[in-house]
Amino acid sequence: MIKPLEIRGLYFKYIEKGPDIINGIDLNLEKGGILSILGLSGCGKTTLCYCMCGIIPHIYGGIINGEVRIFGKPVEDMKLPTISTRVGIVFQDPDTQLFSPTVEDEIAFGPENLCLDRFQIGQRIDESLKITGMSRYRLSHPEKLSGGEKQLVAIASVLALKPEIIIFDESLSQIDDAGKVRLKETILELKDKGKTIIMVEHDMDNLDIADRVFFMDDGRLKEIDKDRAGDAIGLYSRR
Amino acid sequence: MRLAFIAADDVSFSYDGRNPVISGLDMEIAARGFTAFMGPNGSGKTTIGKLMMGILKPVSGSVLIDGDDTRQLSLGQVGSKIGYLYQNPQFQIFSQTVTEELTFIPRLKGADEDDLMQEAERLIRLLHLEDKKDIPTFNLSYGEKQRLAIAGILACSPRYLILDEPTTGLDMVRKQMLISILKELLGGGIGMTLITHDRGFIENFSGRLLKIEEGRIFEESI
Numbered sequence: 001m002i003k004p005l006e007i008r009g010l011y012f013k014y015i016e017k018g019p020d021i022i023n024g025i026d027l028n029l030e031k032g033g034i035l036s037i038l039g040l041s042g043c044g045k046t047t048l049c050y051c052m053c054g055i056i057p058h059i060y061g062g063i064i065n066g067e068v069r070i071f072g073k074p075v076e077d078m079k080l081p082t083i084s085t086r087v088g089i090v091f092q093d094p095d096t097q098l099f100s101p102t103v104e105d106e107i108a109f110g111p112e113n114l115c116l117d118r119f120q121i122g123q124r125i126d127e128s129l130k131i132t133g134m135s136r137y138r139l140s141h142p143e144k145l146s147g148g149e150k151q152l153v154a155i156a157s158v159l160a161l162k163p164e165i166i167i168f169d170e171s172l173s174q175i176d177d178a179g180k181v182r183l184k185e186t187i188l189e190l191k192d193k194g195k196t197i198i199m200v201e202h203d204m205d206n207l208d209i210a211d212r213v214f215f216m217d218d219g220r221l222k223e224i225d226k227d228r229a230g231d232a233i234g235l236y237s238r239r
Numbered sequence: 240m241r242l243a244f245i246a247a248d249d250v251s252f253s254y255d256g257r258n259p260v261i262s263g264l265d266m267e268i269a270a271r272g273f274t275a276f277m278g279p280n281g282s283g284k285t286t287i288g289k290l291m292m293g294i295l296k297p298v299s300g301s302v303l304i305d306g307d308d309t310r311q312l313s314l315g316q317v318g319s320k321i322g323y324l325y326q327n328p329q330f331q332i333f334s335q336t337v338t339e340e341l342t343f344i345p346r347l348k349g350a351d352e353d354d355l356m357q358e359a360e361r362l363i364r365l366l367h368l369e370d371k372k373d374i375p376t377f378n379l380s381y382g383e384k385q386r387l388a389i390a391g392i393l394a395c396s397p398r399y400l401i402l403d404e405p406t407t408g409l410d411m412v413r414k415q416m417l418i419s420i421l422k423e424l425l426g427g428g429i430g431m432t433l434i435t436h437d438r439g440f441i442e443n444f445s446g447r448l449l450k451i452e453e454g455r456i457f458e459e460s461i
Contacts, residue, residue: 147326
């Protein structure tokens with residue numbers, strides 16, 4: 001059976017003489033699962049996210065060895081617009097993701113580019129705003145929102161694309177407790193619908209919904225027991 | 240009565256002139272000690288932080304820093320007393336390398352070249368940035384930028400800190416590092432206000448917790 005995401009023997013560095021940021025990663029993701037990736041700042045988590053959604057090699061170049069396949073197709077053979085219909089990513093910093101004059105336009109941008117009809121676009125905007133609790137900001141300028149609200153708009157705009165794989169790169173960090181509870185419920189519902197979720201996290205409290213937890217260190221991934229994730233980080237930090 | 244270091248008197252603020260984000264805010268913050276602001280997204284925490292720093296000026300009422308009205312103070316004057324960490328560290332990093340970032344302001348202030356380089360090296364070690372000191376700041380991860388922004392503030396030797404979501408992008412190890420740094424600063428008489436969602440982080444400190452709920456502030460002890 002074709003897996004949503006397969007990574008085989010992946011190595012990556014941004015420049016020829018630079019260090020390997022990804023240093024031999026093999027990973028298979030199943031349909032309908034939540035995978036969390038932990039790791040110290042700068043260990044390569046965001047670079048791995050870029051590899052999984054095609055930003056590497058399509059936007060950021062570098063020296064890449066190994067293979068990333070999305071639903072069986074090598075990522076380098078797929079066009080970025082095609083990838084974006086299957087993989088959605090919410091970046092760590094929402095300011096890099098928001099560009100439209102209103103929240104509604106921001107969320108509509110993806111569905112419009114999928115050439116959905118107006119009714120479907122409206123429906124997706126409504127759903128995404130409801131899930132993120134941002135309906136009252138529909139006509140607000142994203143730049144006028146708080147940091148946490150910007151994160152919610154970025155999440156809403158990715159949910160509106162209804163991708164099969166969703167990557168959250170520390171995307172819950174500025175969201176209040178009530179918002180986190182609501183979003184984690186949504187993520188569990190998405191999993192039940194067969195979506196594959198990847199959550200890059202520093203917050204141990206968000207691991208409760210994960211099926212598998214990996215610790216990233218020196219560009220490599222190691223699967224760990226989620227109940228002992230704190231121990232794993234402490235152990236690595238003392239090396 | 241001892242004068243508060245930062246005092247807000249019946250402060251109201253609106254971004255668009257119609258919808259108030261803050262109204263009737265009265266608050267006194269001492270020069271020493273720990274204060275945390277918590278509240279839901281969009282409740283006005285960052286706006287209060289920027290009013291305390293004089294980045295935003297009240298529509299009505301007044302904010303005094305060390306007895307001076309923020310309307311009369313330049314950002315440079317406030318910056319010589321208060322170090323401010325923006326919610327997004329990218330907004331305050333502007334130099335090519337980590338070392339340049341940490342020496343820019345001290346050099347501008349006329350600090351001795353040997354002293355400022357020594358202090359930059361100390362901060363680089365303190366914030367775990369040793370292997371990043373000569374690389375372009377653009378290439379740092381979000382967490383590394385956060386640590387650099389904090390180091391940049393400390394390089395200016397402020398009397399008071401206002402830190403907006405300082406733990407965003409920090410892993411567990413670096414959160415512990417930041418706790419140690421802030422406790423040492425508190426012990427040395429530097430006061431601070433943190434704006435955060437990270438309840439676990441502020442529970443490492445004792446001080447005031449100001450919770451913003453539906454436009455009102457409730458005070459608790461931590």
